[in-house]
Amino acid sequence: MKITGTTRLYAIVGDPVEQVRSPEVFTDRFVAAGIDAVFLPVHIPAARFDAVFPSLLSIGNLDGLLVTVPFKARALPYAQHVGSMARAVDAINALRRDASGAWLGDMFDGLGFVRAAERKGYGVRDRRVALFGAGGAGSAIAHALAEAGVASIGIIEPHAAKAATLVDRLRRLYPMQRFDVVDRVPPGSSLVVNASPVGMRATDGLPGDLGPLDPAAVIGDVVTAKAPTPIIRLAVEKGHGHVTGGDLHAGQVDALLDFFLGKAPPPSAGVSR
C-alpha cells in the first residue's frame, strides 16, 4: 500500500474509534483488489457531530463512510438518499457516493447477521425466531430476518414500549409474517438471537430464559467478545449451530465492499428521501 495524492479515502466515524476493526479489514481488501484507497478511523467527539459529519461529506476524495456508535441514527438525515432498510430502522451504518455525487445511506447491521448465518449453512427462510432486544441492533436484525423470509419473530425486550413499536412497524411492513412481543423463547423456536447487550460484561449470564430448546435450533449473538459469550458457550455445550458477533461482522464485509464499490444494490431498494 502506498498513500499518494490520488489515493481515495474511506473512513469509519465513531466516538470512540480506538476499538474499530474496519480500517485494517477494508484497507487489506482494497490492497488485495488493487484499489488505490485506504480506510481510516475518524474520531468525531459526539458534541461536534452535527458540524463535522456533513463537512466530511464535502471532502472531494472521500468515497464512503461507515458509521458506528453513537451516530447511526444521527447520520441518517445527512444522506440524500436512503434505502428502505435504513428507513425502517431510522438509522444508517454506511454511506457511499452515487454516480451523481449524492450520498446514499443504508443499514447493513441486520443483513450482516443473515449473511453470516447463511455462510455457516443456516438459511433463515421459514424459521421461527426468538429475538432478545428491540434496540438498534435488534431492530436491524428483525427487519433483515423479515426481509429474508422468516416465518415469525417473537421479541423479548424489557422496555415494553420499544418492543411494541418494533412489532407494530414489522407488522405494517411485512403483513404476511408473524411478529409478537413475548416474555420468553417460544417453544418450537428454530433460531434464537441475542441482540441485547447482555453478554458484553464478563459477569453477564444469559439474556433470558431460553426454555427447553429444540436440539436443531440455531443460536446467534451480536455481542463481539474475545471469549465466547454465555449464550454461545451454551450453544457449543449443547451442540447447537451458532453465529457469533464476530461472524456477524465478517458477514458484513463483503456486502459493504460491494456497496462501497457500487457493485451491488444496497440491502434494500434505494428510496429517495
Added chain:
Amino acid sequence: MKITGTTRLYAIVGDPVEQVRSPEVFTDRFVAAGIDAVFLPVHIPAARFDAVFPSLLSIGNLDGLLVTVPFKARALPYAQHVGSMARAVDAINALRRDASGAWLGDMFDGLGFVRAAERKGYGVRDRRVALFGAGGAGSAIAHALAEAGVASIGIIEPHAAKAATLVDRLRRLYPMQRFDVVDRVPPGSSLVVNASPVGMRATDGLPGDLGPLDPAAVIGDVVTAKAPTPIIRLAVEKGHGHVTGGDLHAGQVDALLDFFLGKAPPPSAGVSR
C-alpha cells in the same frame, strides 16, 4: 504500515490534491520512525473551505495538517496560535495540536528554501539577494532569508503595490537589512531566487533579465517540475550553484516532521493571536 482504530491522522488539504507528494513522503517517515500514523490527501473544494476546514480541526485523532494552494491565507484564522513568520506573511502552511489541544499554525515555505540551500552547502547569511515574485511564496522566502541574515533583497515584481507592501513590511521587521523594489537583478547579486510562477509551463522562459551574473552567484527556483525549469537550466549550463523546487520541498520535510512531533520550536517563536 497497518491502519487500525488507534492510528493517528495527518493530512494535506488543497484544491486539487492529486499532485501532492506529502502523503507518500510523510507516511514513509512515520513508518521508518515506528509511529502509528498515516498522512492523507484531503481534497476540500474551494467553495466549501470555511465549512470543512474548521471541522477537520475537530477530529479527535487528527494531529497535524499541511495546507497547500489555494488555502494558505484562508487557513490562518483557524489556528488558535500562530508563529511570527506566519503573521509576517499572513499565511500558514502547517498546523499541529499543542499540549493543551489548541492548534498552532506556522509557515515553513520560506524556511524550506533556506534549509535546502544550506543542505547544498550554500549558506545565505550576508548574501545580496535578487528575488522574482512578491506573492505568497516570494513573501515567505523573503522573510525567511531576512530572518537568516541576508545583507539585502531586491524584489522584482510586476505588481508594483504588492512589491511595495512587501518591502515596507520587511523594512519594519528587519530594520538593519536592506530591501528595495528593483526592475532587474542588481549587479553583484550573490543569490537569485525565482519565487514567481514563471517556469511552470513548458513554454515559459526566464522570469526576467538576469543581467551579467557573478559566476559565484547561486540560483534558486520554487517551481517544481519534472524537467529542469529555464532558470535552473541556465544555472546548470553556466556552472552556478542551484537550489530547485524539489530541493525546497525536501528541505521542508525534516523541519515539518519536527514541528508535527513537537520536537522543535516552530520557524518563528510562537505568538498568541
